[in-house]
Amino acid sequence: MQVLNLLPQVLVYVDQVPEDNDVKAGWLAFAIFIALILAVAFLGWSLVKQLRKVDAAEEAGLYDPSDKKKAPLPPVEGEPSETPGTTQQSS
Template structure:
């Protein structure tokens, strides 16, 4: 009985071939949204890292406060 059900399901299978299936505009929109989300998350990460470094330099985390001099980078070049 189960062999009959399996053989009937194989004969009635209407699955399209892989060459007939395409993502279409919805798939493109999903990829663009994912790329945009990664870019936004990356910018947010950089912003948070800069804030954390500024807080560390200010001694918020118990470290010794650091004075950064922008002119030293120009003198080293």
């Protein structure tokens, strides 16, 4: 029970708020931030490059033709068509 009475007095010394002028990130944190931005940019550039290679290989026929995207299913009767400019005729 005495520990609970002592705890608020100890926290005053341990949990002191620093002054505004004492808190700064510094140049090292700024350099790390810039490095992270460059790393994300490089990863995005590399991803786009690899995706272009995949598209070129698919167009060259290097993949199994059965893996091609399937055509969309025709609309079910009674549901409106999703293609703009087309009208459904009633039977």
